[in-house]
Amino acid sequence: MKLNLSLRGYDVSIAADGISGLKKWQELSPDLIVLDIMLPHIDGISVLQSIRLDDERIPILIVSAKGDPDDRIKGLESGVDDYLAKPFNLDEFLLRIERLLTKVSWYRDENASDKKGGDHLSGSYSFGGNVVNLDTGVTRCKADSVTLTEQEIKLLKFFIANKGKSLSRQTLLQVCWGYTRETSTRTVDNFIVRFRRYFEDNPQKPVYFKSRRSVGYIFDHDNC
Numbered sequence: 047m048k049l050n051l052s053l054r055g056y057d058v059s060i061a062a063d064g065i066s067g068l069k070k071w072q073e074l075s076p077d078l079i080v081l082d083i084m085l086p087h088i089d090g091i092s093v094l095q096s097i098r099l100d101d102e103r104i105p106i107l108i109v110s111a112k113g114d115p116d117d118r119i120k121g122l123e124s125g126v127d128d129y130l131a132k133p134f135n136l137d138e139f140l141l142r143i144e145r146l147l148t149k150v151s152w153y154r155d156e157n158a159s160d161k162k163g164g165d166h167l168s169g170s171y172s173f174g175g176n177v178v179n180l181d182t183g184v185t186r187c188k189a190d191s192v193t194l195t196e197q198e199i200k201l202l203k204f205f206i207a208n209k210g211k212s213l214s215r216q217t218l219l220q221v222c223w224g225y226t227r228e229t230s231t232r233t234v235d236n237f238i239v240r241f242r243r244y245f246e247d248n249p250q251k252p253v254y255f256k257s258r259r260s261v262g263y264i265f266d267h268d269n270c
Contacts, residue, residue: 047080047109050136051143064088068224071097076104077150078143081126083110083117091124092220098125099203099222105146109134171206173254173267176245178202187244197223201237205255205265214262238263 048058059074061067063086071079079097083090094106105128108121113131121129127149128142171178176187180203183194194202200222205213215234238257242249256264 047139050140054140056143062086064090064093064220065224067093068096078146079104079106080143081106081108083108083112083121088220088224091120092217094121094124094126095204095221096224099200099207103149105149107142107146109139174245174247180206185244188247192244198237198240202241205263208265210264210266212258212261212264216262218262234262 048060051058059070059076061070065087067079067081067085068088070076081090081094085093090108090110094108097104097106102125106126107128107130108126109130109132110117111132118129118131127146130139130142169180171180176185178185178187178194180199183196183199185192185194201218204218204222218234238255239249241255242252245254246252254265254267256266258264
């Protein structure tokens with residue numbers, strides 16, 4: 047794939063696993079990402095979800111041996127632009143790359159000075175009596191006013207994007223911060239304790255950030 051793309055005049059950089067893939071995306075701000083699902087350390091879907099928290103516009107093509115309809119649906123639900131199952135025809139792959147790259151012009155036009163500019167979650171978000179500025183992290187809540195850390199903002203964005211869905215601690219670690227499976231899941235629990243202190247009227251009886259036994263956590267506020 048790298049050889050054939052290079053022969054077409056593209057500059058190609060390869061990452062061998064999910065962690066280095068996220069680092070390369072942050073460092074290089076590429077025009078397009080070709081993503082496998084079965085990656086070491088962090089799987090491709092988690093990489094995709096992590097990128098989509100910050101950038102909705104960069105074209106992403108999944109190329110994977112996992113070609114069942116359920117796999118394709120999961121990729122599309124997570125924000126992939128196109129999905130190509132292995133084995134594939136090389137000409138088809140190259141044509142899909144060319145088509146996706148047509149998005150780059152409008153992807154950059156809106157804010158050429160911001161390499162990560164896009165339609166990611168931004169602006170103010172309200173639930174209950176809480177109002178959060180997802181750009182600055184400044185929050186008006188029961189604790190009066192707090193400024194969320196970068197990690198807290200990313201975690202909150204992922205909860206908002208998956209409102210009403212149960213999320214495992216491992217998913218939260220991998221998607222939000224690119225942590226490997228070896229990282230203690232207590233890290234997530236500590237962040238939830240903070241969120242409950244910030245946003246819940248009674249942290250001991252959470253309404254918004256609820257635990258799901260043997261699963262993880264769910265964020266919901268339809269009842270507020």
